[in-house]
Amino acid sequence: MTGRFIRAAGALGLLGLAGFAARPDLYVIPLKGTGPGSRLEGKATLSPARSPFGLATTKDGYFVFDLEVEVPILPPLSGTNTAFVAWVATAQLDRIERIGAVVPGATTRGKVAMNKFMVVITAEPNATGPKWTGPIVMRGNSASSYLTNFSGHTMFNGGVPQ
């Protein structure tokens, strides 16, 4: 009986460890470079947008966040590209919204009201285009993007979280 209890407690602890260790920060999105061996790093920070209710929402029920994109170093622009631009996009890419031009060491500010989304930095011919056209230089996913159905959790299929 005691052994069974200890095994149960152990299993619980390990499950908890697995769950917690894999948990991304709710409000900070790490941005990573996309090229082979890229060491580019940055972050996009979400802050709840100001609301007299303490929770900013749209009529459709989306949470509204202020977004700050910070990248300390970016590679030189090449070809016809003249600017790095930050975007937010849904996982389905059915909504893509421009946040603004990204300058190394500076903060680019905007808003986002999406459920699962990614932050993308692209190299663009101009900083004000409505959609990204250039190559993706950096990207990161919101914590909500990692939600999957229960069948998709690798630990239930004998796998190990990567």
Place this chain on the structure above:
Amino acid sequence: MKRLLRGALVALGAVGTAVAQPPDTARMKHDEHAGHEGMKHGTGANRMPPMPKGMRMPPIPGLEGIAPKMVPYLPGEGMDLATVPMATPRKLLDLADGDSLELVAGFVKRKLRGKELVMYGFNGQYPGPLIRVRQSARIVVHFKNQLDMPSAVHWHGLRLDNKSDGAPGVTQDPVPVGGTFRYELYFPDPGIYWYHPHVREDIQQDLGLYGNMLVDSPEPNYYNPANDEQVVMLDDLLIDDEGILPYGKDVGNYAIMGRFGNLFLVNGEPDYRLSVNKGDVVRFLFTNVANTRTFNLSFGDNPVKLVGADIGRFEREEMVETVVIAPAQRYAIEVKFDKPGTYPIPNTVQALNNFLGEFQETVDTIGVVTVGTRPTTKDHGRTFATLRTLPQVSAEFAPYRGHFDRTPDKDLLLTVNIQGLPITLTAFMSVDTMYFPPQEWVDGMRDMNWVSTSREVHWIMRDLQTKRENMDIVWNMKVGDVVKVRMTNDGKSMHPMSHPIHFHGQRLLVVARNGIPESNLAWRDTILLPVGQTVDLLIEATNPGKWMAHCHIAEHLEAGMMMVFTVAP
């Protein structure tokens, strides 16, 4: 870390056969997603609730046969229903200074969704009587408990004498079945307030024991002129084909997320209707009396102006797109209806379906406003178009501004400890921790929430300076103190949730959220703190006594999330 995780999971696999089979997802019947087919745990009085609207989840292997460990309770069992009176809509009680009122908590019958249900009511009404008084009035309430369990009445938001606060164990003993209690109410502040039991709120309030108190200011233009004023209590009730889903008699149930209802009630009715003339301005005084649900209300394209919060008005009126109102909060808004037509009042949320890991837009219409073609009898368009700045309101905050930026005196962490649930359930919960929204709008993990009781789930207010928790916390203040409290909602716990935190007997100011100063102040008594966020508030200690502070999710209160602070004269 990856190596550690891999090792952990290999070890888990080794012990899993002995203690809990990891759920075999291949056995899940993904073609049987309608509600809970194959997953109807529990029967009769201890049955599983229906899934939230539009959500479908398959049976989860390993969870067959689970049920909450509790003694189920439903009102009226064994009673002769013929002796239970049918409830009537609330009546307005216009009371003068010095008046008294008899308030009886008892059984009533309601007919909802075609079913006759036994519920509770104050004075046989739903909601309880609407008490209307002038600011600074004093009245006496003779309370009588005709329920089948002890009770007491808390006068939410009133800065009244401590002995009348209605908090059993702190300011009075519970009123026994058949017993009485004399409350002396004092109304120092104008605005909209409410009353409800402070014994087993998860049962008594949910079953209909709530009512509003409307306190009129002597100031003639306290609120802007309006063509109509609607005092609206927002609620939800959890029912299925058999009736109301049971409560726990010995423990609180739905202890993780609270009891989300599936029948929306406005002033106790499922079908709220309002007819107005074209051009009318309507003032809505909202109170959220739901156990756990936060609403996100909107009014179509009709402009909405926010004017007041829990206790009084904002410094500056502002236009808002939606009204987000958490349990126990109140907001005063004005809406202008310019175009004839029919306008639903939707509660629109991006509901998280935890099983599928997906958000889904969910719209529940809580009422309908019909705008006629007849023009308004009195056009308030000009005043509606003006956003007032109220220097007299700002002046009330002036003495406290020096406290806004200083170091907090108190530091509270809101968190949870969950122990003793079935291991398979805990396994699911642990992988369900990848993401938590700032606000949970629906019960998207119905089975887990249903099984959890206050025996396994312990919601915690932790004083980070003393490490004391909940009722072990000792906070001593004296009248005249201004106490700055930082509250952080732990986003890394087993299951974070937003919390509406209520302080009894005093007024509060939210001065910053997540380090950003609040730019439009209003006095409050209940503050919504979303997941992973921080709020800085000031407690204006004006009212001596021993007072409660707690989460106003009724099930979180039942699961321990409460503390006491003392204000010395």
